[in-house]
């Protein structure tokens with residue numbers, strides 16, 4: 001399960017300068033490796049820096065200090081082999097679902113018939129077949145998330161970054177899509193970094209769970225029992241999972257410094 005590192009974060013720090021000129025340090029000395037082919041869940045309280053870490057791995061923003069590298073070199077810009085389902089919706093409002101989902105293939109020069117066939121398969125996979133002609137404004141929150149997931153899968157990325165992908169879905173759909181994602185990943189060699197607030201979801205999906213406290217401090221970094229498939233029952237009631245749940249919950253509820261720390265005052 002664990003191989004050579006696919007992604008290496010070394011001593012990563014991030015300072016944001018707010019519009020009022022004040023600087024705030026949101027991540028300090030974040031160091032961890034993500035093994036190629038592994039499924040890693042990041043959990044952490046709101047504001048602990050999870051999305052910021054994904055944005056940096058995706059090459060959308062740069063670390064203020066330290067380095068983030070893939071096996072073939074450091075991240076300088078977004079990579080075509082990395083799919084990113086961001087926390088905020090980024091569907092293009094002037095394109096219907098089919099054209100949104102087909103977009104990564106269009107960018108790669110895949111012909112219209114071929115890309116629409118593939119896009120339709122993925123739209124079916126996420127349960128949106130009836131909605132392929134709808135525009136983003138005509139979708140519910142959960143439908144938009146599913147369209148975004150299908151769009152990310154269209155590029156068949158080697159690395160998948162998912163930021164709370166299933167948070168807006170009802171329990172049934174969430175369970176269905178969790179299974180689809182696991183099926184797509186198992187045996188594929190793909191590396192997944194998945195952000196969630198839901199400890200049960202992390203325990204159901206991941207090989208390894210990292211719990212972040214404020215400042216990106218790693219409070220827990222734990223490998224899960226390797227046996228799969230896991231059921232929701234296992235994760236809720238098996239003693240080893242109950243113990244893991246408690247450890248993670250403690251880490252998230254005992255954060256000593258839950259607010260981001262200003263490091264300099266803004267200009268008067």
Ligand SMILES: Nc1ncnc2c1ncn2[C@@H]1O[C@H](COP(=O)(O)OP(=O)(O)OP(=O)(O)O)[C@@H](O)[C@H]1O
Nearest residue numbers: 016017018026045046047048049050051052053260
């Ligand atoms: N562009 C920005 N400018 C200023 N501050 C920012 C910026 N982006 C993020 N922050 C701040 O950095 C901190 C971490 O934000 P981030 O979005 O990474 O948190 P998160 O762990 O993903 O939270 P959530 O669970 O709510 O999504 C927050 O305090 C946020 O206000």
Ligand SMILES: [Mg+2]
Nearest residue numbers: 050051087163
């Ligand atoms: Mg976030």
